[in-house]
Amino acid sequence: MKKVTSKKKNHRFYKFLSFVLFFLTVFSISVLIHFNVLPNKYLIVGSVIIGLIIFLLIYKLNTKNNLFTKLMCSLFSIVIVLIEIVLCIYSFNTIEFFNNIFDTGFKNETYGIYVLNDSNIKKVNDIKNIAIYKEDSESYDKALNKLKEKYSNDIKEYSNITNTVNSVINKENDALYINEEYLNIYKENNKIDNLRLISKYNIIYKSKDELRKVNVTKKPFAIYISGIDTNGKVNKSARSDVNILVFVNPDTGKILLLNTPRDYYVTLNSKNAKDKLTHAGIYGTIESAKTLGLLYDAEIYYYARVNFTSFVKIIDNIGGVKVDVEKPDYRYNQEIDCGSYVCEQNSKRKFENNTIYIKPGVNTLNGEQALAYARNRHQYSGGDNDRQIHQGQIIKAVIEKLMTPSILTKYNSILKSLSDGMITNIEQSTITKLVNYQIDKNIKWEIDNYTVKGIDGYDVCYSTGKSKAYVLIPNEESVLIAKEKISSILNGGNNEK
Numbered sequence: 001m002k003k004v005t006s007k008k009k010n011h012r013f014y015k016f017l018s019f020v021l022f023f024l025t026v027f028s029i030s031v032l033i034h035f036n037v038l039p040n041k042y043l044i045v046g047s048v049i050i051g052l053i054i055f056l057l058i059y060k061l062n063t064k065n066n067l068f069t070k071l072m073c074s075l076f077s078i079v080i081v082l083i084e085i086v087l088c089i090y091s092f093n094t095i096e097f098f099n100n101i102f103d104t105g106f107k108n109e110t111y112g113i114y115v116l117n118d119s120n121i122k123k124v125n126d127i128k129n130i131a132i133y134k135e136d137s138e139s140y141d142k143a144l145n146k147l148k149e150k151y152s153n154d155i156k157e158y159s160n161i162t163n164t165v166n167s168v169i170n171k172e173n174d175a176l177y178i179n180e181e182y183l184n185i186y187k188e189n190n191k192i193d194n195l196r197l198i199s200k201y202n203i204i205y206k207s208k209d210e211l212r213k214v215n216v217t218k219k220p221f222a223i224y225i226s227g228i229d230t231n232g233k234v235n236k237s238a239r240s241d242v243n244i245l246v247f248v249n250p251d252t253g254k255i256l257l258l259n260t261p262r263d264y265y266v267t268l269n270s271k272n273a274k275d276k277l278t279h280a281g282i283y284g285t286i287e288s289a290k291t292l293g294l295l296y297d298a299e300i301y302y303y304a305r306v307n308f309t310s311f312v313k314i315i316d317n318i319g320g321v322k323v324d325v326e327k328p329d330y331r332y333n334q335e336i337d338c339g340s341y342v343c344e345q346n347s348k349r350k351f352e353n354n355t356i357y358i359k360p361g362v363n364t365l366n367g368e369q370a371l372a373y374a375r376n377r378h379q380y381s382g383g384d385n386d387r388q389i390h391q392g393q394i395i396k397a398v399i400e401k402l403m404t405p406s407i408l409t410k411y412n413s414i415l416k417s418l419s420d421g422m423i424t425n426i427e428q429s430t431i432t433k434l435v436n437y438q439i440d441k442n443i444k445w446e447i448d449n450y451t452v453k454g455i456d457g458y459d460v461c462y463s464t465g466k467s468k469a470y471v472l473i474p475n476e477e478s479v480l481i482a483k484e485k486i487s488s489i490l491n492g493g494n495n496e497k
Contacts, residue, residue, distance in 0.1 A: 013074075014061040017074060017077050017078070017081075018057075018061050018062060018077075020081055021054055021057065021058060021077045021080060021081055022058060024081055024084040024085065025050060025054045025080075025084060027084075027088065028084045028087055028088060029047050029050070031088060031092075035091060035095065035432060036429065036432050036436065038436065038439065039436045039437075039440040041440075042439065042440075053080075054080070057073050057076060060073045061074065061077065090411065093412055093415060095428065098427075098431070099428075100419045101418065101419060101423055101424055102423070102424065102426075103235070103305075103423040103424060103425050105206050105207045105208075105210075106204055106206055106207075106235065107138075107139065107204070107206075107235055107236075107237065107284065108202060108204055108233050108235050108236045109139045109179055109181070109202070109236070110180045110200055110201070110202055110237070111143045111146070111147075111178065111180065111200065111201050112177070112178065112183070112197050112199070112201075113127070113130070113176070113177050113197070113198050113199045113200070114168070114175060114176045114195040114196060114198070115127075115168070115174060115175045115176075115196055115198055116168065116171075116194055116195065116196070117195070117196050118194075119174070119196070121174060121175065122198065123198060123199070124151055124199050126174075127153060127175045128153055128154065128174050129153060129154035129156060129173050129175075130151065130153070130154070130155055130156070130173060130175045130176070130177050131156050131158060131164050131167045131168055131172075131173040131176050132144065132147070132155055132156070132157050132158070132164070132177040132178070133161050133164040133176075133177075133178045133179075133182065134157040134158060134159050135161075135179065135182065136270075136271070137283065138208065138209075139179070139203045139205050139237075142203050142205050143177075143179070143201070143203045146201045146203060147177055147201070150199075156173060160465055160466070161182060161463075161464075161465040162465030162466070163465075164176060164178065165178075165183075165186060165190075165192065165465075168195070169192075169194070175198075176195065179237065179282070180200070181237045181239065181282040182282065182463065183195075185279060185282070185463050185464060186463075186464055186465060189461075189464040189467060189469045190464070207286070209286045209287070210286070210425075211286060211289060211290075211301055211302065211303070212299065212301060213301060213430070214301045215433075216434045216437075217250055217433050217434065220247065220248060220249040220250070220251075220489060220490045220492075221247075221301045222245055222246065222248070222293075222299065222300045222301055222302070223245070223246040223300075223301070223302040223303065223304060223426070224243070224244075224245055224285070224288065224289040224292060224300050225243075225244040225245075225246060225303070225304050225306070225395070226240040226242065226243060226281065226285050226289075226303060226304070226305045226306070227240065227241055227242025227243075227244075227307075227308060227311065228240055228241060228281065228305065228306070228307050228308070229241045229307075229308050234306070234310075234420075234421055234422060234423050235305075235423055237281075237282050237284075238281055238282065239262075239278040239279060239281045239282060240278055240280065240281030240285075240288050240305075241262050241278060241308075242262070242374070242391055243260045243262060243264075243292065244258065244259050244392065244395055245260070245292055245296070245300065246258075247298075247486055247490065248489075249489050249490065249492050250434070250437055250443070251492070252489075252492040253443040253444060253445050254445070254446050254448070254489055254492055255399075255448070255489075256448045256450065256485050256486065256488075256489045257392055257395055257396055257399075257448070257449045257450070258450055258451075258482055258485070258486070259388040259391060259392040259449070259450070259451040259452070260292060260295070260388070260452055261384045261385060261387075261388045261451075261452070261454055261472050262276065262277055262278040262384065262388075263276050263277070263278065263454075263470060263472040264295075264452070264454055264471075264472050264474055265277075265457070265459060265471040265474060266291055266292075266294070266474070267291070268280055268283070268287065268291055269287055269290035269291045269294050270283065270287055270290070271283075271462050273462035274459065274461065274462065275461045275463050276461055276463075276469065276471055277291065277292070279461065279462070282463065285303050285305050285423075288303075295474075295479065296479070296482060296483055297483060298483075298490070302424065302426045302430075303424060303425055304424040304426065305422065305423050305424070306418075306421060306422045307421045307422075309421055310420065310421020310422055311371060311374075311421075312347050312367030312368055312370075313367060313417035313421070314367070314398070314414060314417050315366065315367040315370045315371075315394075315398065316366055316367040316417075317413040317414050318398070318402065318410055318414060319364075319410070320364040320365055320366050320367075320370075321364065321394060321397035321398055322362065322364050323363060323365050323370070323373065323393050323394060323397050324361065324363075324393070325342060325359070325360050325361060325373060326342075326360065326380070326389075327360040328341075328342050328360070328376075328379035328380060329380050329381040330378070330379045330381070332378075332379070333378045336355060338357070338379065340359075341357040341360070342358040342359075342372070342373060342376055342379060343355050343356060343357045343358070343372075343376075344356050344372035344373070344375050344376045345372070345375070346368055346372070356368050356369055356371075356372035358373055373394065374387070374390055374391045383456075384472060385451065385453050385454065385472075388451045389451045392449045392450075392451055393449070396447055396449050399447065400447070402414075403445065448489075450481070450482060452475065452478045452479055453478040454472030454473050454474050454478075455472065455475060456470070456472065457473040458470055458471065
């Protein structure tokens with residue numbers, strides 16, 4: 001009797017295992033088809049082979065066979081089930097990741113109401129008249145309406161930021177209402193420290209600006225990588241401290257990393273006025289991308305914006321990056337004696353006991369060290385020019401590390417580190433196309449790295465109220481070399497239009 005009961009239990013187990021195996025296999029193949037994860041030729045062949053294996057296992061599990069055969073089939077079935085579960089988890093984590101980082105076009109900007117430090121005003125209702133900088137931006141009307149919801153007294157609009165700020169400093173108006181990023185730039189350039197924030201409002205709006213898309217497996221394309229040195233939401237208005245264009249030719253397997261210094265003196269695309277490249281970031285990532293496109297006579301199709309906090313996490317999660325750290329020209333970084341090392345503040349912008357020290361030469365840098373090396377400019381005679389070169393070294397090292405097969409074991413942790421600190425307009429289907437293309441062609445990518453150079457100078461900047469600020473005047477020969485390199489990448493293969 002016990003033997004019969006045992007046989008029934010075993011029979012139920014085999015049936016249950018067969019059902020789970022069949023269901024998960026159908027589900028896994030459906031996921032691969034739906035998200036187009038593999039090239040069709042591999043997907044069809046793989047599905048047929050897997051289907052035959054699953055059919056054979058199910059058949060063996062549900063027909064009379066000896067105990068050893070049943071046990072081996074059960075073992076193989078369990079292994080396949082576990083693999084399919086992992087595959088589904090990876091697939092859905094990937095989709096969730098792309099949903100989280102895809103830029104839906106909503107921007108976040110903060111406007112503040114400021115008064116003089118010695119003012120008696122403590123709240124908005126105490127203000128009798130307020131000056132507002134009438135900026136040329138998509139968020140301005142929303143910001144003005146937000147102010148009118150809270151404030152009903154006299155509002156004076158100014159078209160020049162200098163006149164706006166001076167009207168409060170000279171006590172012509174009680175308060176100033178302005179985008180905090182614009183004010184930060186103005187204060188930094190004009191050494192103003194006598195304004196006090198009494199209230200602030202977050203303005204969320206949908207940007208109308210877009211970049212044109214391209215078939216990434218048929219035509220060369222360019223991605224703009226913007227690094228912002230801020231915490232908080234990555235879609236927040238902020239200056240761009242790292243500006244790298246990645247030109248990719250999928251036909252020839254060549255990549256160009258083109259670094260442009262943050263203080264490069266360029267023409268802002270939407271303003272038709274001269275300014276530092278970093279200031280373009282406060283008008284949006286697309287503004288920075290189009291401004292660089294204008295500089296190099298190239299169309300930029302995609303962008304990825306990353307804050308420095310996620311930058312540290314990414315490098316730590318991939319096990320660090322190997323970089324040949326350049327020997328510094330100077331011993332001191334501001335007041336800090338670095339000895340023979342490269343030394344810099346940590347990610348929280350602190351020296352003291354938190355100083356990061358890096359030995360020159362080939363090193364495997366962790367996240368904090370890589371960020372410190374990418375930020376350091378005071379120890380190098382080339383200043384910002386050298387800093388851009390170092391940033392290029394690190395980006396190249398990250399890309400090379402991400403191309404290694406061992407990175408698959410850290411896949412989920414990499415996605416997690418990026419999900420809170422990155423936005424992009426690259427759709428999941430576009431990434432999938434490129435991945436499929438790589439699997440199909442097994443491309444051995446060649447990466448070239450170039451940084452344009454400039455000369456120190458002072459000139460009028462649009463974002464500083466047209467007052468003069470430190471800038472890096474572009475070296476025309478250097479820009480010409482960059483254009484030639486871009487042309488070589490974009491025209492290096494026979495690509496369909």
